[in-house]
Amino acid sequence: MSARRVKAAIKKFNKFLITSHINPEGDAVGSQVAMAFLLRKLGKEAFMLDDSPVPGSLQFIKGTEEISKEMPHDFDYQAVIILDSPDLARIGRINEYIKKDAVIINIDHHVSNINFGKFNWVEPEFSSAGEMVYDLFKAFKVKITLDEAIALYAAIMTDTGSFRYSNTSSKTHRIAAELIDIGVEPYDMHSRIYETSSIQDINLLGESLQTMKLTEDGKIAWLWVKKEMLKKTKASLEGTEGIISFPRSIGGVEIAILFRETGTEDRVKVSFRSKGKVDVNKLAAEFKGGGHPTASGCTVFGKIEEVENKVLEKAKEMLS
Numbered sequence: 001m002s003a004r005r006v007k008a009a010i011k012k013f014n015k016f017l018i019t020s021h022i023n024p025e026g027d028a029v030g031s032q033v034a035m036a037f038l039l040r041k042l043g044k045e046a047f048m049l050d051d052s053p054v055p056g057s058l059q060f061i062k063g064t065e066e067i068s069k070e071m072p073h074d075f076d077y078q079a080v081i082i083l084d085s086p087d088l089a090r091i092g093r094i095n096e097y098i099k100k101d102a103v104i105i106n107i108d109h110h111v112s113n114i115n116f117g118k119f120n121w122v123e124p125e126f127s128s129a130g131e132m133v134y135d136l137f138k139a140f141k142v143k144i145t146l147d148e149a150i151a152l153y154a155a156i157m158t159d160t161g162s163f164r165y166s167n168t169s170s171k172t173h174r175i176a177a178e179l180i181d182i183g184v185e186p187y188d189m190h191s192r193i194y195e196t197s198s199i200q201d202i203n204l205l206g207e208s209l210q211t212m213k214l215t216e217d218g219k220i221a222w223l224w225v226k227k228e229m230l231k232k233t234k235a236s237l238e239g240t241e242g243i244i245s246f247p248r249s250i251g252g253v254e255i256a257i258l259f260r261e262t263g264t265e266d267r268v269k270v271s272f273r274s275k276g277k278v279d280v281n282k283l284a285a286e287f288k289g290g291g292h293p294t295a296s297g298c299t300v301f302g303k304i305e306e307v308e309n310k311v312l313e314k315a316k317e318m319l320s
């Protein structure tokens with residue numbers, strides 16, 4: 001599919017439900033808000049419904065205050081637009097509101113996307129879902145205003161690791177330049193999103209760094225966030241997001257792994273980053289997860305030590 005085909009699909013409907021994945025980050029939030037703004041400019045109705053709340057650091061983006069956690073009784077949508085989600089499990093609780101015969105428009109850049117929609121626009125070459133929504137603005141020839149530019153820039157900036165990751169293309173920078181010309185202030189965006197850590201989050205980072213380990217060949221680095229660390233530091237799970245960049249930043253490391261204990265059961269959230277030699281989307285898929293070739297994740301049941309063993313074994317296999 002292409003932006004033009006999605007445009008044709010969108011034209012057929014007037015009332016849209018928009019959603020994205022659980023624990024939304026910049027791309028999920030920014031692409032949803034920009035999509036809602038675009039639909040309204042086209043004279044359509046759009047309602048944003050998410051499983052989990054918008055992180056505090058993204059709440060400055062206009063439109064995020066409209067993202068609801070509950071479905072209004074009187075809103076009967078004709079189509080659902082799902083952004084940045086490789087499968088329906090990723091939208092969590094929102095599945096309860098998706099009718100069996102619902103028309104789903106799937107807009108995503110995950111290589112692991114399983115084409116779950118009636119319309120599937122999946123572009124693994126794109127940096128972000130935000131970049132795809134930008135293309136839709138262009139396909140509809142709709143002028144981008146400052147609020148929309150801020151939402152799109154947040155999506156692109158966060159998913160490219162501030163224009164550092166290998167998914168950053170000349171097109172990504174051209175779009176960013178256009179958004180800056182519209183009025184986006186890069187430093188302001190960066191500082192609002194990344195320079196708002198709490199002292200609790202930094203203390204947690206300190207605890208987590210103490211657990212860092214490296215394989216003998218120096219190619220895999222990993223660390224833990226245990227529930228007791230969260231308790232001790234009073235940090236939020238949200239505050240653990242950037243931790244994986246530390247093992248990744250070690251010279252010679254090819255795979256970085258973060259193990260996070262979550263929930264009440266023995267359940268570990270595992271995040272992977274690769275510097276390009278290993279496809280960590282495939283590694284995550286070994287544990288029923290997915291994502292991108294250089295950034296992915298999965299959830300594994302078991303004690304953190306057991307999960308570490310299992311995951312490391314597979315990671316080593318993939319490296320050899």
Ligand SMILES: [Mn+2]
Binds near residue numbers: 028084109128129159
């Ligand atoms: Mn994304």
